[in-house]
Amino acid sequence: MEDTLRSGLLSVVLPSYNEEASIPRAADTITAILIDADIPHELVFVDDGSRDRTWTVIQEQAGRHPQVRGVRFSRNFGKEAAIFAGLAQARGDCTLVMDCDLQHPPEKAVEMYRLWQEGYQVVEGVKASRGKENPLHTFAAKSFYSIISRATGIDMSRASDFKLLDRRAVDTLLAMREKNAFFRALSSWIGFQTTQVEFEVQPRLEGESKWSIRSLVRYAITNITSFSAAPLQLVTLLGVVVFLCSVVLGIHSLWQWASGNALEGFTTIILLQLFIGSILMICLGIIGYYIAKIYEEIKDRPRYIVAERCEGDRDEGTAKK
Ligand code: UDP
Ligand code: MG
Secondary structure: OHHHOOOOOEEEEEEEOOOOOOHHHHHHHHHHHHHHOOOOEEEEEEEOOOOOOHHHHHHHHHHHOOOEEEEEEOOOOOHHHHHHHHHHHOOOOEEEEOOOOOOOOOOHHHHHHHHHHOOOOEEEEEEOOOOOOOHHHHHHHHHHHHHHHHHHOOOOOOOOOOEEEEHHHHHHHHHOOOOOOOHHHHHHHOOOOEEEEEEOOOOOOOOOOOOOHHHHHHHHHHHHHHHOOHHHHHHHHHHHHHHHHHHHHHHHHHHHHHOOOOOOOHHHHHHHHHHHHHHHHHHHHHHHHHHHHHHHHHHOOOOOOEEEEEEEOOOOOOEEO
């Protein structure tokens, strides 16, 4: 069976935002594991417009490890953009995306690569558990993933960005022109021969999580609206509900009029005005959001802007700009 296994270069894509403390450990650990397992590899660090010394550290690593490369964005474009930039840079026959804070255990890379060798084109890392979170966060995440799961038709409840993709899957993703590409969902949506590997989310050793409540809410809204028209359908549903209520109230008012109590109901009118007014505002907001998205896509701006690159020099072992 040995000779039926394919082999090839593994690219590891590491989105990095203010990760000066994590990068040396990531480069050393991942390189050591892959050399040990005899897997040909390259590491692609994407500096997502960090404000700390991340870029200098990446250049230093490229000087130390010939197989390390780096791309630096002109500003912070977000993790999704960083992942896509890494995929575009990757030269491998397969590409693994992982966090550079090592919360995605690098030992799993070997197992995932072996599955790729057996013929799988998408190897998904799924979270064995969601780690430590407060109940509100868990509830919000659950609601978010159930909407996304319904929109994609794929169970996303334990999905992560820790994924290994075959060249063909990478090229398919890169060919998609949408600006708000949601990697985690799109890489499942494309199909292909897929398998899963469970992993435990590791504690963060260095630095801190880049997510604030505000950025999480924005992340959820962006990804829900880029994957599903459900909020627009909700608007229609709201319209129907309000219409049914107004029929009931209409009948009630007619009844009042017929029985000679017509003037009563001033409060009802004020409340109805407020209620309908606010619902209309919300609906307009949702529709406006989708129009803004169409506008964004039509402008056709790039997903990210690369300011600099660096590459480990295989001959001299020094970083080249
Ligand atoms: N990240 C990024 N751009 C951002 C935010 C995060 O490239 O705007 C990277 C970050 O450096 C890390 C990964 O995305 O490698 C996951 O981020 P983080 O650890 O902050 O998220 P968490 O693990 O807490 O979900
Ligand atoms: Mg993390």
